[in-house]
Amino acid sequence: MIWYEDTQRLRQEVLRCMKCGNCQAVCPIYQELRREAGVARGKIRLVEAYLGGELPATHGLERRLDLCLTCGACTASCPSGVRFDQIIISARAAMIRERGLPIGKKLLFYGGLRNRRVVKLGLKGAYIVQRAAFRRHPFRKAGYPRLPIGLDPRRIVPEVAARPLVEASPPMRVKKPVAQVAYFAGCLNNYIYTDIGHSVINVLAKNGVEVSVPREQHCCGIPCFAHGDLDLAREMARSSVDLFWNQRVDAIITSCATCGVAWKHHFHELLEGEPSYAEKARALAQRTFDVAEFLVDVVGYLPPQGYLQRKVTYHDPCHANRILNIRRQPRAILQSIPGVEFIEMSNPDRCCGGAGLLSLTHYQLSMRISARKVEDIKRTGGEVVATSCPACRLQLEDALNRFGTDTNVVYVTQLLDEAYNL
Amino acid sequence: MLSPVFIRNLKACLGEENVLLDPEDLICYSFDAASGIPPRKPGAVAIPRSREQVSEILRVCSRHGVPVYPRGSGTNLTGGTVPSPDGIVLSMVELSQILDIDAENLTATAEPGVVIDKLNKAVAQFGLMYPPDPGTVATCTLGGSVAECSGGLRGLKYGVTRDYVMGLEVVVADGSIIRVGGKTVKNVSGYDLTRLFVGSEGTLGIFTQITVRLVPAPQARRSMLAVFDSVDKAGQTVADIIIHRVVPATLEIMDDITIRSVEAYTPVGLPVGAAAVLFIEVDGYPEVVEREAGIVRDICQTHQAQEVRVAKDEVERDRLWEARRVALPALARVKPTTILEDATVPRSKIPNMLSAIKEVARKYSLTIGTFGHAGDGNLHPTILTDASNTEEMTRVKAAIEEIFQTALSLGGTLSGEHGIGIAKAEFMEWEFGPAGLDLMQRVKKAFDPQNILNPGKVVRRAGD
Numbered sequence: 001m002i003w004y005e006d007t008q009r010l011r012q013e014v015l016r017c018m019k020c021g022n023c024q025a026v027c028p029i030y031q032e033l034r035r036e037a038g039v040a041r042g043k044i045r046l047v048e049a050y051l052g053g054e055l056p057a058t059h060g061l062e063r064r065l066d067l068c069l070t071c072g073a074c075t076a077s078c079p080s081g082v083r084f085d086q087i088i089i090s091a092r093a094a095m096i097r098e099r100g101l102p103i104g105k106k107l108l109f110y111g112g113l114r115n116r117r118v119v120k121l122g123l124k125g126a127y128i129v130q131r132a133a134f135r136r137h138p139f140r141k142a143g144y145p146r147l148p149i150g151l152d153p154r155r156i157v158p159e160v161a162a163r164p165l166v167e168a169s170p171p172m173r174v175k176k177p178v179a180q181v182a183y184f185a186g187c188l189n190n191y192i193y194t195d196i197g198h199s200v201i202n203v204l205a206k207n208g209v210e211v212s213v214p215r216e217q218h219c220c221g222i223p224c225f226a227h228g229d230l231d232l233a234r235e236m237a238r239s240s241v242d243l244f245w246n247q248r249v250d251a252i253i254t255s256c257a258t259c260g261v262a263w264k265h266h267f268h269e270l271l272e273g274e275p276s277y278a279e280k281a282r283a284l285a286q287r288t289f290d291v292a293e294f295l296v297d298v299v300g301y302l303p304p305q306g307y308l309q310r311k312v313t314y315h316d317p318c319h320a321n322r323i324l325n326i327r328r329q330p331r332a333i334l335q336s337i338p339g340v341e342f343i344e345m346s347n348p349d350r351c352c353g354g355a356g357l358l359s360l361t362h363y364q365l366s367m368r369i370s371a372r373k374v375e376d377i378k379r380t381g382g383e384v385v386a387t388s389c390p391a392c393r394l395q396l397e398d399a400l401n402r403f404g405t406d407t408n409v410v411y412v413t414q415l416l417d418e419a420y421n422l
Numbered sequence: 423m424l425s426p427v428f429i430r431n432l433k434a435c436l437g438e439e440n441v442l443l444d445p446e447d448l449i450c451y452s453f454d455a456a457s458g459i460p461p462r463k464p465g466a467v468a469i470p471r472s473r474e475q476v477s478e479i480l481r482v483c484s485r486h487g488v489p490v491y492p493r494g495s496g497t498n499l500t501g502g503t504v505p506s507p508d509g510i511v512l513s514m515v516e517l518s519q520i521l522d523i524d525a526e527n528l529t530a531t532a533e534p535g536v537v538i539d540k541l542n543k544a545v546a547q548f549g550l551m552y553p554p555d556p557g558t559v560a561t562c563t564l565g566g567s568v569a570e571c572s573g574g575l576r577g578l579k580y581g582v583t584r585d586y587v588m589g590l591e592v593v594v595a596d597g598s599i600i601r602v603g604g605k606t607v608k609n610v611s612g613y614d615l616t617r618l619f620v621g622s623e624g625t626l627g628i629f630t631q632i633t634v635r636l637v638p639a640p641q642a643r644r645s646m647l648a649v650f651d652s653v654d655k656a657g658q659t660v661a662d663i664i665i666h667r668v669v670p671a672t673l674e675i676m677d678d679i680t681i682r683s684v685e686a687y688t689p690v691g692l693p694v695g696a697a698a699v700l701f702i703e704v705d706g707y708p709e710v711v712e713r714e715a716g717i718v719r720d721i722c723q724t725h726q727a728q729e730v731r732v733a734k735d736e737v738e739r740d741r742l743w744e745a746r747r748v749a750l751p752a753l754a755r756v757k758p759t760t761i762l763e764d765a766t767v768p769r770s771k772i773p774n775m776l777s778a779i780k781e782v783a784r785k786y787s788l789t790i791g792t793f794g795h796a797g798d799g800n801l802h803p804t805i806l807t808d809a810s811n812t813e814e815m816t817r818v819k820a821a822i823e824e825i826f827q828t829a830l831s832l833g834g835t836l837s838g839e840h841g842i843g844i845a846k847a848e849f850m851e852w853e854f855g856p857a858g859l860d861l862m863q864r865v866k867k868a869f870d871p872q873n874i875l876n877p878g879k880v881v882r883r884a885g886d
């Protein structure tokens with residue numbers, strides 16, 4: 001049994017919370033709602049009540065457990081070292097064991113994410129209808145919904161790529177490569193932000209790294225994991241581990257903070273009960289790098305020569321910053337580009353408000369959190385926000401648009417790629 | 423167990439969305455930061471957004487005889503906000519505007535839900551500061567800290583919340599809105615109700631506006647840390663510093679158990695064999711700070727400090743304070759349950775109090791780490807235990823009672839800054855005697871004849 005399924009461990013972890021309330025100071029949800037159920041302390045008390053039989057597995061409990069960005073800010077600052085990141089997932093998993101997955105998530109996870117072909121087909125369809133269903137944004141690769149399809153009409157949704165990245169990236173041969181790597185693109189980069197994917201491949205190739213993009217790769221499964229469906233997450237973890245174990249490369253490169261966390265932590269945690277798998281997953285975790293980390297700390301990337309006169313600021317994705325410890329490397333890359341004026345925003349590590357499904361289920365709340373981020377970005381006067389996660393890009397593009405700025409959002413390697421090509 | 427009519431009236435005052443009734447929400451408001459107080463769900467949670475709404479709620483509650491449990495951020499350590507099913511929690515966090523910063527009169531006026539840190543950031547722009555700084559500055563509300571008369575690290579030089587509250591707007595039990603005190607430094611009109619409200623823990627009235635005094639922020643500060651091989655030497659150092667007419671902004675002490683826990687948690691280089699560490703900060707004009715820092719260092723050396731570290735810059739200062747900052751977290755990780763006490767003695771009795779606490783720990787076979795504000799005699803003996811061990815908890819209770827008695831016998835008090843709440847209500851008579859307690863009960867009755875304002879806290883009345 002793994003941690004996340006062990007009710008006894010959950011019970012002990014919950015007991016360690018001394019109810020000091022310190023998490024109120026950092027929780028983005030609490031700062032908006034100012035209600036105890038929004039903050040880690042309140043949810044811990046609810047889990048305690050649930051485990052103690054005081055509160056049954058109600059829909060109300062489920063809704064309150066949904067109110068978490070899994071941003072990790074509370075865990076990072078908790079004086080007692082309470083692992084709320086683990087509590088929330090274990091608690092969601094316990095609820096699912098008792099109540100089953102709610103219908104919306106079931107459709108999304110089982111009807112969709114689980115099956116690569118369905119995702120591909122669905123997105124192909126989306127590509128075809130998007131022109132009809134969405135009014136194009138004048139300069140962002142995104143559109144506003146034309147029809148009442150349950151989306152906020154002021155919301156912009158990015159365009160689906162004509163061809164997924166994995167189909168558009170033949171293996172790159174490099175003469176005398178400094179390293180051979182396999183690129184795990186992740187769903188967003190594969191189906192939507194193929195521009196990020198291409199920039200990752202380009203900058204690696206520029207540095208003499210041979211990149212392969214395994215075609216059969218699939219969703220990392222973290223959306224299922226984060227919402228407590230551990231069985232499905234485990235199934236998806238196995239398929240990723242199998243596929244990449246056979247690649248025989250020096251490293252696995254990720255360019256999505258959440259996928260990175262999956263490879264570095266959640267795959268082997270999930271597969272704990274299957275020793276042969278767990279061992280492989282641990283070995284692969286050792287070899288997994290965020291692209292900026294790989295460029296800066298492993299290969300020692302070539303400083304770009306092209307001059308990019310731009311004011312740039314950087315947003316720290318929660319999972320890159322708090323779990324993968326990626327902060328220094330993307331900044332180093334940005335600062336090494338001639339002409340770039342790097343301006344640090346205040347609270348660069350504050351959650352952008354995206355947080356996976358929360359931006360679907362609680363769009364207004366998620367936008368209120370983003371509004372604060374937008375203010376911090378605006379104050380820098382930067383023209384570009386760089387970040388290290390496509391999910392943050394998705395949220396930031398929508399929020400910047402909504403709050404009326406034309407600040408561009410890019411992935412770190414996109415600027416590097418541009419500077420290399422000047 | 424609130425009547426449907428009452429709930430309807432409450433919703434009429436506030437709107438549906440500001441009255442929480444779901445069991446999941448009620449559970450979230452059934453507790454605060456106090457350990458060992460059993461959680462109790464309220465009948466409802468009311469979230470007012472204006473003073474008029476607070477007044478209306480109290481009118482409705484007094485008409486129905488429904489108890490009102492005011493709550494800020496719920497960080498108090500004595501169960502001061504724990505409600506009962508026949509009453510409502512009145513969450514004050516949405517009254518959170520800073521209304522006025524008056525740099526000429528050195529005052530600020532704010533609503534009670536403002537978090538202290540936010541007030542401090544706002545006044546810092548004027549070169550001013552609001553000195554009371556409880557460990558929870560980043561979370562606790564101004565209203566809650568006025569109701570608790572919170573202290574903090576700067577008590578020795580700057581005093582506590584009481585010394586800064588100049589005026590209050592209060593909604594009293596029947597819903598009337600009154601104002602006491604004001605912006606003037608001098609004010610002798612009538613009884614000093616402002617002082618009575620400060621520290622009243624929500625039992626006399628609900629604050630809806632608070633005017634506080636500000637002071638110019640010090641231009642310079644210098645921190646140091648001194649390590650001692652005996653508690654007595656540290657205690658004499660404290661006494662000697664004051665005798666030399668240096669009043670540090672902060673003068674903190676940590677005992678051996680705390681030092682060892684801190685080192686185990688984040689190695690900051692404290693000698694684990696040491697008996698006590700003092701953290702000292704002087705602040706003010708740069709020249710004065712320089713001179714006072716020198717005097718303090720000399721005094722530490724005279725009392726055979728094993729080591730004196732002086733921070734040269736802000737980075738070193740932060741590193742030095744890290745050890746003090748992590749004292750509670752470090753202790754909290756030793757055992758599942760942490761009980762933070764607050765008994766306070768006159769400054770000169772610190773060494774006696776420290777050795778008495780050690781004796782109590784030995785007698786009841788408990789682990790107690792002590793740290794706290796040596797400069798103002800406010801110690802935090804912290805009992806490290808396990809709430810699921812009922813046998814040990816009975817010893818803990820006995821130990822706490824003995825600590826209280828010792829503090830009182832040394833001329834001290836039950837609580838320096840955390841308040842009485844539920845946790846210490848039963849011991850009030852020890853400090854005040856029957857006549858003193860009776861007078862307090864009559865004061866309470868004069869303010870709150872129906873006993874609907876935070877009943878069961880501070881002074882109990884028959885039937886609580």
Ligand SMILES: Cc1cc2nc3c(=O)[nH]c(=O)nc-3n(C[C@H](O)[C@H](O)[C@H](O)COP(=O)(O)OP(=O)(O)OC[C@H]3O[C@@H](n4cnc5c(N)ncnc54)[C@H](O)[C@@H]3O)c2cc1C
Binds near residue numbers: 503630
């Ligand atoms: C880790 C930790 C460290 C701490 N360190 C310190 C410290 O160094 N010094 C210190 O003094 N305290 C300290 N405390 C205690 C606590 O933080 C303070 O008492 C704080 O001021 C309480 O503020 P709050 O907003 O959380 O109030 P709450 O806990 O919500 O309420 C406190 C009391 O005020 C009443 N109340 C709240 N709002 C109002 C209002 N508007 N009108 C009338 N009554 C009201 C409540 O009924 C209750 O009785 C610490 C607590 C913790 C958990």
Ligand code: SF4
Binds near residue numbers: 017018024074084
């Ligand atoms: S989770 Fe940590 S910070 Fe939050 S109340 Fe519990 S102990 Fe305090």
Ligand code: SF4
Binds near residue numbers: 069
């Ligand atoms: S993980 Fe983030 S959103 Fe969730 S409770 Fe902690 S601080 Fe709040």
